[in-house]
Amino acid sequence: MAQTKNQEDLIDVLIVGAGPVGLTLAAELLRLGVQFRILETRPEPEKYSKAANLWPRTQEVFAAIGVIDRLLAESVPIRTATLYAYGKRMGHVTIDGYSSPYGTPVMIGQNRIERILSDHLVQAGRSVERGITFTGLHQNTDYVEATVEGNGKHETVHCRFLVGCDGNKSRVRNAIGLSIHPERLERRFMRQIDARVRWSRSVRDDQIWFSFSTLVISVSFLYQKDIIAFGSLTMIKVYPIAIQLLRKCKK
Numbered sequence: 001m002a003q004t005k006n007q008e009d010l011i012d013v014l015i016v017g018a019g020p021v022g023l024t025l026a027a028e029l030l031r032l033g034v035q036f037r038i039l040e041t042r043p044e045p046e047k048y049s050k051a052a053n054l055w056p057r058t059q060e061v062f063a064a065i066g067v068i069d070r071l072l073a074e075s076v077p078i079r080t081a082t083l084y085a086y087g088k089r090m091g092h093v094t095i096d097g098y099s100s101p102y103g104t105p106v107m108i109g110q111n112r113i114e115r116i117l118s119d120h121l122v123q124a125g126r127s128v129e130r131g132i133t134f135t136g137l138h139q140n141t142d143y144v145e146a147t148v149e150g151n152g153k154h155e156t157v158h159c160r161f162l163v164g165c166d167g168n169k170s171r172v173r174n175a176i177g178l179s180i181h182p183e184r185l186e187r188r189f190m191r192q193i194d195a196r197v198r199w200s201r202s203v204r205d206d207q208i209w210f211s212f213s214t215l216v217i218s219v220s221f222l223y224q225k226d227i228i229a230f231g232s233l234t235m236i237k238v239y240p241i242a243i244q245l246l247r248k249c250k251k
């Protein structure tokens with residue numbers, strides 16, 4: 001039989017996951033006056049950075065939410081990219097001056113973005129419920145029943161909408177029967193490293209460098225005080241070289 005529920009017993013939106021997507025959704029719902037809860041399985045905020053670029057449109061969204069000044073205060077602008085291929089300088093591209101009130105792309109660690117969005121919720125009297133994991137759902141006629149657990153408790157949450165912002169291994173996606181079939185590429189992988197590097201070229205922080213060969217390396221200089229370089233390596237073929245490089249970077 002179809003299940004319905006008294007509307008006053010429902011929360012509007014249950015957000016699963018407090019990465020950048022879940023936190024941005026929470027901040028937008030806050031701005032629009034929509035009632036929500038946001039759950040996050042990790043007990044502590046992420047310490048390390050992952051994604052780093054904020055393009056103009058994303059900055060516009062953060063301006064509407066009201067956090068852009070705090071984000072820009074912790075960002076560095078990116079104005080140029082220099083490209084190398086197999087040791088040869090291929091060119092220099094200007095990435096600035098887009099038609100937007102925020103026309104300069106910036107770099108900022110994803111952990112900082114998450115902290116600023118979390119603080120924004122706290123300042124409005126809301127917060128991420130940490131240490132709580134979404135475990136399953138049941139779709140009824142006009143509401144969703146979600147099961148969550150953590151901090152020694154099991155709970156059933158009734159909501160009008162449940163939004164899965166729980167990343168690439170999404171349990172929400174599995175619960176609604178959607179699946180993706182990722183392909184693992186043999187001997188190819190990507191690593192991101194926050195490291196202090198020796199570097200004979202410019203270390204101005206408003207630029208990004210790409211070098212393509214068997215290793216694709218991108219380097220940018222973020223936060224000169226605490227992180228000198230922020231780079232990713234994509235190892236295309238040569239696994240032993242990759243391991244050596246990673247060992248060196250760890251030292």
Ligand SMILES: Cc1cc2nc3c(=O)[nH]c(=O)nc-3n(C[C@H](O)[C@H](O)[C@H](O)COP(=O)(O)OP(=O)(O)OC[C@H]3O[C@@H](n4cnc5c(N)ncnc54)[C@H](O)[C@@H]3O)c2cc1C
Nearest residue numbers: 017018019020021040041050051052133134166167171192
């Ligand atoms: C090393 C690395 C480097 C990257 N570099 C870049 C880059 O340079 N540029 C770029 O655009 N992107 C980059 N990315 C990708 C970028 O980080 C992701 O696109 C982004 O994190 C996606 O955000 P999200 O909020 O959707 O998911 P996530 O950041 O994965 O957040 C999902 C959250 O949901 C929580 N969660 C998961 N399951 C549950 C559950 N059952 N219950 C409750 N909570 C749950 C997780 O703990 C997590 O906090 C990188 C990723 C990695 C790993």
